[in-house]
Amino acid sequence: MKIERAGVIGGGIMGSGIAALFANQDIPVTLFDVDLDVAKASLEKLASATKLPQLTSPRRAKLITPASANDYVELLPACDAIVEVVPEVLSLKQKVFASVDAHRRTGSVVSTNTSGLSVAAMCEGRSPDFREHFLGTHYFFPVRYMPLVELIPGPETKPEVVAGYADFLRRSGKKPVIGRDTPNFIANRIGVYSMMKVMRLAEKYGLGIELVDLITGPPLGHPKTASYRLADMVGLDTLLHVTQNSYDNCPDDEVRDELEPPSLLRKLVEAGRLGQKSGAGFYKKVGKGKVLVLDPERFEYVPLSKPRAERLRVAKGYADVRERLRVVLSGGDDPVSAFARELVLATGAYALNRLGEVADDIRTIDDALRWGFGRELGPIEALDAIGLERAAAWMEDLRIPVPEPLRLAIASGGSFYRDDGRGGSAHFVPASRTYEAPPEDPRVLSLARLKATGHVVRENLNARLIDLGDGVLLCELDAKMVPSMNPVDGYILGMLERGHDLVESGRYRALVIGNEAPNFCAGANLKAVLELAKAGELDTIRAMIRKLQGLSQRGLHAPYPVVAAPHGMTLGGGLELALGAQVRVAHSELYCGLVEVGVGLVPAGGGCLRLLQLQAARRNRRGRPYGPMQNALAAFDLIGFGKVSSSAEDAAHKRLIARDDVIVAAKDELVRRAKEVALERLEGHEAIPALPVHLPGRAGYLVLEDTIEGMLRAGKITEHAARIARVQARILTGGPDANPAFPVAEEHVLSLEEEGFLELVQHPLTQERMAHMLKKGKPLFN
Template identity: 40%
Template sequence: MHKPIRKAAVIGSGIMGSGIAAQFANAGIPCLLLDRVPAQLTAAEAAKGYTLEHPAVRNRLAVSAIENLKKTKPVPLYDHDFAERITPGNLEDHLSQIGEADWVIEVVVENLEIKKELLAKVEPYWKPGMIVSTNTSGISVNAMAEVRSQEFRSHFLGTHFFNPPRYMKLLEIIPGEMTNPELVTELSSFCERTLGKTVVLAKDTPNFIANRIGTYGLLVTLGEMIDKGYTVEEVDAVTGPAMGRPKSATFRTLDLVGLDTFLHVADNVYSNVSNEAEKQVFAAPEVLKQMVAQGRTGEKSGQGFYRKAKGPDGSQILALDLQSMEYRPQKKPASGSLEAAKLAKGAKAKTVALLAGGDRYADLAWNVLKQVLVYAAEKLGEIAESVREIDEAMKWGFNWEMGPFETWDAIGLVRSVSKMEAEGLTVPSWVKEWIAAGNTSFYRKEDGKLFHVFEGRYKDVELPPEVISLKGLKMQNRVVKGNSGASLIDLGDGVACLEFHSPNNAIGGDILSMISQSVEEVRRNFTGLVIANQGKNFCVGANLMLLLMEAQDEEWDEVDDIIRLFQNTMYQLKRFEKPVIAAPHRMTLGGGVEACMPADQVIAATETYYGLVEVGVGLIPAGGGCKELALRASQQAGLPETDLQPYMNRIFETVGTAKVSTSGHDAKNLGYLRPSDRVVLNPDHTIYEAKQAVLRLAASGYEPIPESKLRVVGSEGKAVLRLGALGMRESGFISDHDLLIANKLAHVLAGGDVPAGSLVTERHMLDLEREAFLSLCGESKTRQRMQYMLTKGKPLRN
């Protein structure tokens, strides 16, 4: 076993290098960040009388990069304070300090000779067990280290982080010819567990896996566009969500990447492959060279295939007309195939519907797709060992919903190969041999397990123990009970998981009913309960449509019943005599937060955007959210003589402005998560960690949370809260209706009209929540906000 990674060093403080350093900091690993020594003073440095020898000047590049981490958007750090875990330095004064690191990553310019020179400087400080890697998007790992010592090369490899490192899960690990295989295994495990990555092993070939296939796909799409006369908007309409791809599709993606950067990546393949047909695909298209020469490099220059312009009705996005090379208003394409894809559910159904459309957009989709699928099959064995590694690379590196081989299965492997060959396309022999052997897909499900083709046979897809697939457990018939909104699934070892699966995982009567049923089932037959799911988002809140319909019909008893059911169900969950752990991820809003609050512990994914946002639709939290936050404030304040008002002011601001955390760590800063709650970097591991937490609590002799009274600020504190809201209204920051909502919220959080310092019950607080919620439902402006959110997907300020 190699020594554990407790300290890292990153050489190169550009966007990529500082982003990688930030991810180490996010994982709690101290990191040294080095860059070159500047050759000139800035005007500010000269004004201070500094010389080139001053430490502030010599470390400027790394120091500036660390400061920029706090300003960059999207934010690289989970918490701005994590920047303190990064130590700046320079390559002349501090290079020796890399000897203290367990992993050194160079992230300098994509130039083979410069990287080789740097590695020559790094090797004298190398110590046995130290990992050294290069972050490169496609330069040969073996060529970089060809003159380094055998020991050094045994600990050297490529680690291609995708940008931005915090948000992009893919990490391609590229072993060199002499890299120790044990090191590769251990580093892969570390990167998945500690850095939260999805790791794929790539071979040392130009652009590795994702960039090789992704670049090919973009180029053949551009070729089809030019040959057949499609517009920019038409191509993006076809190659986006209609094909299970991101909204950025083809040309928005190119604008984001930068056309100059893209040409550099394409040229790396062109210059390093020998097959003439392949070289021609990667030859730089004239239109791209022309655009780069004109400075139209994409978003960073303000114009590429799209350009933002100001018009009479505000800013608008213009599209490039390749015939005139002028920008014009976008023309939204419409066709039967696009409409069919839009109506279909899921990437597989969308792709099938698009291809079956029988119009020119269906033709575009097929002509692009067939080339990409065949190319991926041709490269199997050359760029990666398995179809699964190629699929995973494309899903996590380019955000495709299905990888090439999953897509091939979705559209029908046998039928599509026949069509390809009928059209004159040469399908790789191994694919035809696979079909001739009687196989009809690259993946197969059997006995609750997933298999994929590997070296001419089906191989079991082995998941690490930290990855629990609820879908896989369902395939194994592990569902204990369920309804339209939720299911109770046996995780094994006496732990059950309550999974939401209603539309958008919104909480309605079906989910609340299943929570109650799950409590009874777990009471009889299980050790404890995990609340988690693997949907796109954990839960976007309560069923707003149902509430609006009842409010519009003035069915106030029905609204009251809905809220009472929600409150009572959450109260039942909190008082449950067996441990309950919640594992939220991504969007966890409103009722989703309130479903987590009764849990003994919350184990959140780092990318959890967590908040009580009810004021955005003219309401206040009424499923126990206000009560729980007020209870926590009372507990944090502690002694009766401690002033409770500052704690309550903070809660009032957080809920009253509908603040949503930017990460799981930020949810702790906002007070939504407790100090005892945990944040896990790899979202695929949260259910496993939640299960382990249940087992630990059960083994320690778990006792349910007793009902407790809470100290409140009362009528005096309410006046303070309302005064703050009034000040915001007078300053024009909020509307009259916002003020009404704020006053209702202040009444609830303060505990109502009781003397300051009074002790009240949790039930008392729930009654206040419900009364305020009901009264706000009766307001026409609240109903307008609810309607607007349902139709527009964003809050209305009225």
């Protein structure tokens, strides 16, 4: 499906987010609303958002044109795709579609963004072409960051329309699933049941709101928003509406009574306590940073009690979500375990009973709950983690009827998912009592599949080399203890060095650095650096610095292509690894920066040098380069304040990566695209020569020092922060011997990085910052 222009009807939170989705893919969008002023206001709000921005860059707003409903006749015929996003009132949607049908171009695709209204009812009375090109598209908030989109075909929707729209969404970085036209579709139907179950079980087991949120967050593989915080974020009025929709329109549900909204939820909505949108819900913010929690019995807000539970403390020590889940659920009569056990089992049973009603297979159900609610495991996958026979026995103890698909899975293989032998999984099909694996996507080069099929060349504890084929070798960052962060350590550096050796030997032609983890690399192994610093092992730290610097130089100036594929958090040493490649193929959701200041240090793996080189490549409006002082100031602003990009596009604009780096919307396609870029660079490849930089020297340092002193006198920074800033200024201005008339060699800047890092890492206040980050996960400004 080719979409060259889109139209979005309704400029509210969801409508503007969907308009941004198109704009982020370089697709012009017309944003329609009741009148032009309302549409303009929506666009202005979208373009100026700084918290969870929907646009990957404010400049994308230029692709969105505001319009009113009066402009349908002129502007709708140009739209290849039209998305209706008006309030969830069936009669209003039907009225909008009557007007759209009268003005749309034949063959254009029309969709409704609804969280659960009947798709069939919406297209009643519309033209045959409209009905054939109509479907439901349920996006999740916030649109840019939540991957799930539920596609709901109407009774006459052409299969190629559904397939084409799904393909467009995948290329845009979304994760589509195809559901059935039933109340609340897949994710909300099961998610709402789970939320109502949480509230009822909290009362049954006598657990408070805070403790329930502790249990139903990461210990169960759910986000930190857990249950009550998630309800406040969604909006309690929205939750009540969706819950009521399930209760009213699912008369044959086997547990319909459990879908009825609890009295406490109704009471909160009636009182206007709608969650974050009204300032109070299950939690209430009062003043700066202070939060109160609802006491349900008194219906008043009280200070947080910050409860603890031993079972959750033990579970926190397990990185693997399946092990964590088993620990939480296996606590016998402990109220925390009993609550969690009944919640997980009841939700799993409910999900299995929806098979064939809301979706065709168990994988679609699990995918919808993982992608729609940010969970590590779907509700059926969770039963596999427990063990099916154990899950069935526990269900019987709790008088939860054991679903027939569960009995069949126990009899047929003992699990709902099994290894397909090629790095993926096959899911159980109850009707045939067989296992089916999804078809391979030719656009995806799966590292898991390559590893399972004998393509690993070498590996150690935290990294491995994988043969991507066609003479391209990949160095995968895969830290076993912290796989979500992949901190740089000796294992990773050693494997990267070995990768370069293999390419230089002629066994391979190009090198890619990447992985399939949640994040590329969140920085250096801070714990190891702190332990070495406290032990006075400065020579060991120096050796680590020189190793990282040497690999950065080796990658940038290699006589063969070196490509990095950063994504997610790419911070500190992680960004230095990526900048040590000649080009980057970055996922659009790239949050990168040199953030060492937060732990009292400076970048020392080539990061300062690379940022200076990237700033030197900038040009003003007349096409002329900026001067040494301007480049040093720009780098100082990025490093000194630890700025992090909000997207890959933002990173390129800030020059945290290069302007001509490749940006990919679909994360699954990142490795394949990085391989392609490496192969494209083979023909006529020449090593990049050394790139000396002009730096302002002592005069520039004095300018920065004056700024630092001014901030110190004004109380904006501490004395230690000023100390760090002075070291940073010395590096970025080239030291006292630098002369802006003569370029400084790369090696000189690298030596200044090393000197500055070693000076600061010994300081007790820097060590305090490092220890605080390791313990609390946030910076200390001492």
